[in-house]
Amino acid sequence: MARRLDAERLAAWQDFSLAARRVRSELERSLRVEHGVELALYEVLDLLEVSNGQGRMQEVADSLVINRSTFTRLIDRMDSAGLVTRELTPEDGRGILLTLTSKGSRMHSRARPAYRRVVQRAFNVHLTDSDLVALQRILGKVNEP
Numbered sequence: 001m002a003r004r005l006d007a008e009r010l011a012a013w014q015d016f017s018l019a020a021r022r023v024r025s026e027l028e029r030s031l032r033v034e035h036g037v038e039l040a041l042y043e044v045l046d047l048l049e050v051s052n053g054q055g056r057m058q059e060v061a062d063s064l065v066i067n068r069s070t071f072t073r074l075i076d077r078m079d080s081a082g083l084v085t086r087e088l089t090p091e092d093g094r095g096i097l098l099t100l101t102s103k104g105s106r107m108h109s110r111a112r113p114a115y116r117r118v119v120q121r122a123f124n125v126h127l128t129d130s131d132l133v134a135l136q137r138i139l140g141k142v143n144e145p
Helices: 007-035 039-050 057-064 068-080 102-126 129-142
Strands: 054-056 084-088 096-100
Touching: 007 039, 007 102, 039 054, 039 057, 039 068, 039 096, 039 102, 054 057, 057 068, 057 096, 068 084, 096 102
Parallel strands: none
Antiparallel strands: 054 096, 084 096
């Protein structure tokens, strides 16, 4: 049975949303200032890096929860900059396979410490180990399909 959106649930949502925007804003600022990299670009590089350097364009876009046209323009820029390549998937020839280039991998490696520093500061300064366990459990529930 679905619960109604009461004041406590709305306040929890607003706190979560504000915290996420603040951390994302700091990530964006740090990556841009220190490495000239926008957060969305870093996130594509990161997803490809942890996926053995390749991923279907549709799946990467879905993972980032990003507008299709914005994502396509981002990939166009990344391809032009030599950070990724695109080709039709060998399985069905309909999907597009993104492949991380060595240049993209190097950019990811250079920017990773700034990204991790911001995340570490956001989570280590304010959250205990038990807070992290609870947060992970809660967000796992929210992220269930």
